[in-house]
Amino acid sequence: MDTTGLKERAEAWRQADPDPSTAAELAALLAKADWAELEDRFSQDLEFGTAGLRGVLGAGPNRMNRAVIRRTTAGLARYLKEQVPDVATRGVVVGRDARNLSAELAEDTAAVLAAEGIPAHVFPEPVPTPLVAFAALHLNAAAAVMVTASHNPPEYNGYKVYWGNGAQIIPPHDTGIASAIARVEPANRVPLLTPADARAKGLWRDLPAAIGDAYVRAILGLRVVGKGSESLSIVYTAMHGVGGDWAVRALREAGFPRVTPVAEQQQPDGRFPTVRFPNPEEPGAMDLATATAERVKADVVLANDPDADRLAVMARDADGSLRLLTGNEVGVLLGHYVLTQGAKQGKPHVVTTIVSSAQLGDIARSLGAACDEVLTGFKWIANRALEREQAEGTRFVFGYEEALGYTVGTVTRDKDGVGSALVMADLAAWCQARGTTVLGYLEEIQRAHGLYVGAQRNFTFPGAAGAQVIRGIMDAFRASPPKDIGGDAVRAVSDYKKGERGLPPSNVVALELESGGRVTLRPSGTEPKIKYYFELKETLADGEPLAQARARAESRLARFIDAFLGLARERGQPA
Incomplete structure (x- = not known):
């Protein structure tokens, strides 16, 4: 995107941003002409993927903020009204953790749902994610939303969506919701009710402590x-x-x-x-x-x-x-x-x-x-x-x-x-x-049953440039899988992007070795990382001390990991 187009998109977003703090953040970036930062925030929208959204807090469509959540909730609400005939009766559970901005994002979620005529069953205080998943089933809700970024650092937040079966959404609902979000008007035109008005209309229902008691039981x-x-x-x-x-x-x-x-x-x-x-x-x-x-x-x-x-x-x-x-x-x-x-x-x-x-x-x-x-x-x-x-x-x-x-x-x-x-x-x-x-x-x-030893190696590559590095590594292993890893022959390559083993297509590659070991590669769904998973199996001899067998297995595993990382560097991973 050239700087003129970038400036126009950022200014349009700023004018439609309902949150004065993020609108001011964008105004400052525009005043400084910080094109690299603006490019990162506007080159793409935050992807509605792993059961919802997760990203760094900040202004712009590639960040977590109130504008993004209002538009996301409007898309979710309209999709639910298309797919779930009794959504206006069953409602949607809304919960949140205690992260920065979680209270505001949860309030916006409930307010937009209410404006769409969908009752919001709201936890008034921060609660665990599993309690929200439990409440979706316990109340027979049409869906549930949990505002959380789980275990991410403090600068993150997220928006997790459950379907009426109590499970996180999968296709076709994830893509259907994403399409509905893309059609939503700018954030400052998304209808919402104040909590007081929504309560008065019976569209904001504070959940009682009895829900938590039922979960504990x-x-x-x-x-x-x-x-x-x-x-x-x-x-x-x-x-x-x-x-x-x-x-x-x-x-x-x-x-x-x-x-x-x-x-x-x-x-x-x-x-x-x-x-x-x-x-x-x-x-x-x-x-x-x-x-x-x-x-x-x-x-x-x-x-x-x-x-x-x-x-x-x-x-x-x-x-x-x-x-x-x-x-x-x-x-x-x-x-x-x-x-x-x-x-x-x-x-x-x-x-x-x-x-x-x-x-x-x-x-x-x-x-x-x-x-x-x-x-x-x-x-x-x-x-x-x-x-x-x-x-x-x-x-x-x-x-x-x-x-x-x-x-x-x-x-x-x-x-x-x-x-x-x-x-x-x-x-x-x-x-x-x-x-x-x-x-x-x-x-x-x-x-x-055998001693299985495994390890994981994660490499972080932030921003748009980092996403390109991760894509390059995955593409290189697909195009040129190794014939062996450290002298151990690769007997099978599974490219799950092709829907291997009857599973939905996913950006994962697995290499299985003649010895029975395996390494699996995938980008993280929630962080700017590429992840490698390694596993080997060791059989203990009769009466052999476990520590001895584990030392032998760990030594094998270390050699396996070193050999693989060498191959990854050959395929574009920075040293």
């Missing part, structure tokens, strides 16, 4: 053994998010009195003052939780991300040291626990993703359970579970993705960090009663 019912433990010591961190009160309440009602919150991170704070990146997977994010756990001599550490839909777990190893489990390890533990110790009626069904470990699928098949691998994202897990329930009568018991997302049962049709924390505590208490530990139980599983 429902997740308490997910416990497998359900006996609690007077002696199990648990440290919990909310990571400055909205899960704190909910998780501590649920754990204590479940019979775990020895729960110690990380005080510095327990209350919601959108600045995330003790962590730069409020994701439990990031280096340093668990430091305060670890220090608290050492102080109180905790057995287990449970951590939610800021909107409480993810769960991280730390447990003590054989020498008493705390170790952060990987997402795959937690997924295998919870899945095996539910499959082997849970209810036995019907054919159980578990779902993982193509970038998660293959181990749970192997375990499920050995136990006679149904198992599916789907595309990355919990929307695919939940919708596949619904498909098989309806078509085959299977009983969905567990789903997970390696990025710390898990759900047990059908209380929510999305990942649930609070419910999963409760089941993990239940698992830890069961292990304790058996005279073992969480990591002791994991070793039992690995000895029976």
Whole structure:
């Protein structure tokens, strides 16, 4: 876009921006003639993709702001009126986390829905994402919106959309909503009602505390053994998010009195003052939780991300040291626990993703359970579970993705960090009663089903230029896949953009090795990153110490990763 066209588009957006602060932000950029920044904000619209929107806060169509959300909500409302005949009766649930601008974006969402004649069922305070997903089902709403950027840094926010089945939207609804948004008038012409007018018309309905009480009762019912433990010591961190009160309440009602919150991170704070990146997977994010756990001599550490839909777990190893489990390890533990110790009626069904470990699928098949691998994202897990329930009568018991997302049962049709924390505590208490530990139980599983080791490497390339780098890497691996990686022959290449294995087309490439290892490449759906997922399987010899087998496997994995990254650099990845 030339500077004249860029200036015209930016000025038109500024004039239509209903938020004085972002309008002033654009005016300042125009006054400085900051064409590079304006190009980044106006070269494209923020993509309505992974169940909705997510982006950096700021002015312009390629940022998260009130103008974008008003237009997005108008498009969503009009699409719902086309697709859901009784939407004006059922309404839409609206929730938010405690991030910067979340309150304003949620209010705009409800106000636009109300102006479109759709009742907004509004959580008046910040709530966990899984509570919004639960409320969509509990209230039989036509859809739900959660204003959140999950575990992204403080400068981000987002807008997640659920359909009436309680799951995040998938095609054709995502593309249908995006098309409807594209037809919406400028933001300052989008109709909206004030909260007072909407309440007076019965189109803004504040949700009562009873909804949260029903959610807690429902997740308490997910416990497998359900006996609690007077002696199990648990440290919990909310990571400055909205899960704190909910998780501590649920754990204590479940019979775990020895729960110690990380005080510095327990209350919601959108600045995330003790962590730069409020994701439990990031280096340093668990430091305060670890220090608290050492102080109180905790057995287990449970951590939610800021909107409480993810769960991280730390447990003590054989020498008493705390170790952060990987997402795959937690997924295998919870899945095996539910499959082997849970209810036995019907054919159980578990779902993982193509970038998660293959181990749970192997375990499920050995136990006679149904198992599916789907595309990355919990929307695919939940919708596949619904498909098989309806078509085959299977009983969905567990789903997970390696990025710390898990759900047990059908209380929510999305990942649930609070419910999963409760089941993990239940698992830890069961292990304790058996005279073992969480990591002791994991070793039992690995000895029976193999030691799977994996790793992930992420590379961030921000802005429009970064998006071009990521596209180039993906295109290069498609055009010229390697014949081997570090001397290990590539036996199969799966390009999921072509709809491999009956899955919807997706920008993912997987390379499978003769040795049984695999590497999967994909751009992130929520951040300017390219992600590489690696996995190898090692078989333990009879009586072999687990540490010895793990060292051997990790050494193999390190060589595998180094060899692959060399190939990535040959295909355009900056050094």
